[in-house]
């Protein structure tokens with residue numbers, strides 16, 4: 001507005017002079033308006049079309065010209081230096097006076113350089129947020145009302161100012177830019193431009209100041225400076241947690257307990273505590289901070305845990321972390337409380353979670369609750385026949401699954417099988433070896449139980465045999481024979497009773513306790529006592545019997561019987577030996593009924609004397625004759641014809657006896673006749689045989705040869721039959 005007002009006034013004045021005044025003052029100025037630099041030349045032509053003029057002239061401080069009778073007159077100044085110049089062209093009209101006109105003369109000056117300064121000082125350092133003034137120094141400028149000052153930050157214009165004062169004379173103009181820097185403005189360049197706009201008549205002049213670089217100071221600053229306490233994750237650094245910024249770049253010092261500490265070292269959980277940070281940049285800022293180091297959660301648990309049932313346990317997990325983690329136990333997906341004492345039902349897999357606001361971790365632990373074996377119920381006493389299969393079952397519940405062991409008399413036919421937590425003891429083909437008690441022990445870490453069952457096997461000995469003591473299987477009449485009954489493989493040997501049989505009769509009442517262990521040295525007490533050994537033993541029993549000849553060929557037997565008492569089998573097992581045939585040797589006895597003491601003999605008729613003797617072994621018979629004991633014949637039969645004493649001797653290994661026969665001679669013809677007839681028959685027989693043999697030789701030689709083998713076959717058969725027949729006869733005797 002202030003600029004517009006003189007402009008409008010001039011314009012109105014110009015209109016008045018162009019119309020009213022022109023009418024009365026016919027002056028033309030060319031140019032009507034000039035813009036001239038201070039000290040430059042200027043020229044304005046004043047002319048008129050009026051002819052009736054008295055004179056024309058210029059009134060000016062510089063270049064003034066006196067009235068002259070011309071119709072045009074130029075005002076010219078070579079060196080215009082008067083700031084207040086206001087030339088006036090006069091026209092004196094005849095006769096009525098004078099009129100005038102003034103050209104517009106704008107004298108200007110513009111500085112070659114303009115300066116910039118700042119209230120921050122020449123170095124341009126500024127504190128962020130404070131207000132600073134930039135001042136643009138424009139010296140010796142005119143006309144100031146045509147001046148525009150423009151402020152640039154970088155390449156962008158940020159402000160523009162025109163002077164609110166008017167002056168035709170030169171002034172020193174100062175333009176002030178008020179500015180609050182931020183850190184972003186650091187390094188920004190400021191400059192001012194002065195524009196003197198004299199258009200349209202004049203030029204547009206521009207001058208630019210130098211660039212003014214600013215440095216914006218701030219800080220030191222950090223989020224930590226506003227905190228009382230600080231939480232830092234383990235492994236992070238103080239440096240990162242409390243990042244300090246500022247310009248100039250601050251130097252940061254950390255102190256813990258008044259000792260410097262390196263903030264670039266990752267923090268450990270043990271580093272929590274009071275710290276002091278001192279940051280020195282534009283200013284020194286000290287700050288005390290309570291530092292908490294966050295870590296975890298960390299969960300250390302055993303992978304497996306074995307606990308005793310109903311006993312306190314020490315299962316615990318090592319939980320670490322800051323802030324304090326929350327621990328939850330899960331079993332089968334459900335939250336559970338860990339009991340003080342575990343029961344067997346608590347066995348299983350547990351999931352433990354430890355969680356903080358930061359994170360959570362988990363761990364699984366297998367809890368195994370140990371409990372002792374339960375009572376064994378199935379193991380029962382059993383009473384089995386020999387050769388049968390016995391199965392003893394032992395089972396017990398427990399954790400860990402019980403281990404089984406058996407106490408019993410070891411034998412090869414006993415097999416123990418452990419399967420599916422059950423122990424089975426099998427006795428294959430049970431014998432007396434297997435008789436006894438069987439104790440099953442079930443044990444685990446929690447304890448042990450045991451149970452005993454008795455197995456009774458109805459047993460017979462392996463063999464029972466009978467034999468005489470010593471080599472001889474024979475004995476002489478009236479002597480003692482010792483018979484021994486050997487019982488092998490019998491158990492329990494102490495319960496064996498031996499019974500003796502003669503033929504089919506019991507020889508004597510049951511003999512007990514007379515047993516001896518076979519092959520046992522009497523001094524070795526422990527093995528000689530059948531009651532001390534439970535394994536099968538070989539034992540023997542011995543009897544002495546006095547035999548007479550009627551005992552010859554009699555079968556003796558012994559029988560072993562196991563008397564196992566009321567707990568044993570109802571029918572005690574027994575075993576009979578094969579028979580033992582006793583041979584009794586006895587002295588010969590001569591059958592005197594066939595052999596009287598005195599035998600009469602008829603002369604010519606020899607008498608047959610048969611000496612038969614009984615004895616064992618069969619006695620040898622010898623006939624002796626006469627006082628000289630001349631042997632007569634061999635065998636038991638002799639024919640006597642002479643009188644005399646005949647002596648029959650029957651002898652065997654046992655004894656020798658004799659019997660004397662007195663033969664008395666008597667006359668008798670009948671034996672003579674009989675002897676003749678006999679002689680005749682013999683002679684005829686001899687003749688007949690002789691003739692037959694001659695005939696046979698001459699005619700039937702070849703057939704004889706053929707017949708001969710035929711005859712041998714039946715002969716062989718007869719001999720064989722005879723031998724065959726002998727056998728059963730012997731057997732019968």
Ligand SMILES: *[C@@H]1O[C@H](CO)[C@@H](O)[C@H](O)[C@H]1NC(C)=O
Pocket residue numbers: 039079081
């Ligand atoms: C103009 O006048 C001034 C002062 O009067 C003088 O200093 C200057 O030299 C002159 N210039 C010329 C071109 O004559």
Ligand SMILES: *[C@@H]1O[C@H](CO)[C@@H](O)[C@H](O)[C@H]1NC(C)=O
Pocket residue numbers: 119131132133176178
């Ligand atoms: C800046 O200039 C204004 C007037 O333009 C003045 O009031 C202020 O105090 C100046 N500030 C400084 C820092 O010089």
Ligand SMILES: *[C@@H]1O[C@H](CO)[C@@H](O)[C@H](O)[C@H]1NC(C)=O
Pocket residue numbers: 187189211212213
């Ligand atoms: C201002 O900064 C610019 C670049 O940013 C540089 O070229 C110039 O020399 C600086 N001026 C001063 C006075 O520091």
Ligand SMILES: *[C@@H]1O[C@H](CO)[C@@H](O)[C@H](O)[C@H]1NC(C)=O
Pocket residue numbers: 310311312340341
């Ligand atoms: C855990 O067992 C101990 C000893 O076996 C016993 O004294 C205690 O009472 C039991 N606690 C519970 C809760 O059953």
Ligand SMILES: *[C@@H]1O[C@H](CO)[C@@H](O)[C@H](O)[C@H]1NC(C)=O
Pocket residue numbers: 351353361362363
């Ligand atoms: C246990 O932690 C593992 C990672 O460590 C995660 O994958 C899983 O889902 C977690 N389980 C539960 C039940 O939280």
Ligand SMILES: *[C@@H]1O[C@H](CO)[C@@H](O)[C@H](O)[C@H]1NC(C)=O
Pocket residue numbers: 387429
């Ligand atoms: C049983 O044992 C006896 C003698 O010890 C033997 O003769 C028999 O063959 C056995 N039987 C079986 C089935 O093993």
Ligand SMILES: *[C@@H]1O[C@H](CO)[C@@H](O)[C@H](O)[C@H]1NC(C)=O
Pocket residue numbers: 504505
């Ligand atoms: C012994 O056997 C005979 C026949 O061989 C018989 O007559 C007799 O009665 C039997 N005696 C006994 C005691 O059995």
Ligand SMILES: *[C@@H]1O[C@H](CO)[C@@H](O)[C@H](O)[C@H]1NC(C)=O
Pocket residue numbers: 553555580581731733
């Ligand atoms: C024992 O005598 C019987 C007849 O009494 C006979 O059958 C058996 O063969 C004889 N045994 C021996 C070994 O002599």
Ligand SMILES: *[C@@H]1O[C@H](CO)[C@@H](O)[C@H](O)[C@H]1NC(C)=O
Pocket residue numbers: 591592593594614
């Ligand atoms: C003796 O012989 C007779 C006649 O042969 C006979 O009857 C008798 O039994 C025999 N006596 C003895 C003891 O053998």
Ligand SMILES: *[C@@H]1O[C@H](CO)[C@@H](O)[C@H](O)[C@H]1NC(C)=O
Pocket residue numbers: 624626627629645647649658660
């Ligand atoms: C008959 O023989 C026995 C011995 O063989 C003899 O001792 C005895 O005297 C004999 N008798 C006579 C009458 O010679």
Ligand SMILES: CC(=O)N[C@H]1CO[C@H](CO)[C@@H](O)[C@@H]1O
Pocket residue numbers: 045046047072073074
């Ligand atoms: C110096 C100059 O330009 N003079 C002129 C002024 O005006 C008259 C009339 O128009 C001219 O004739 C002059 O030459």
Ligand SMILES: CC(=O)N[C@H]1CO[C@H](CO)[C@@H](O)[C@@H]1O
Pocket residue numbers: 003007035106145146197198199200201202
């Ligand atoms: C404010 C302003 O611009 N004033 C003047 C500057 O100079 C010229 C002459 O060229 C005038 O015409 C303006 O009025």
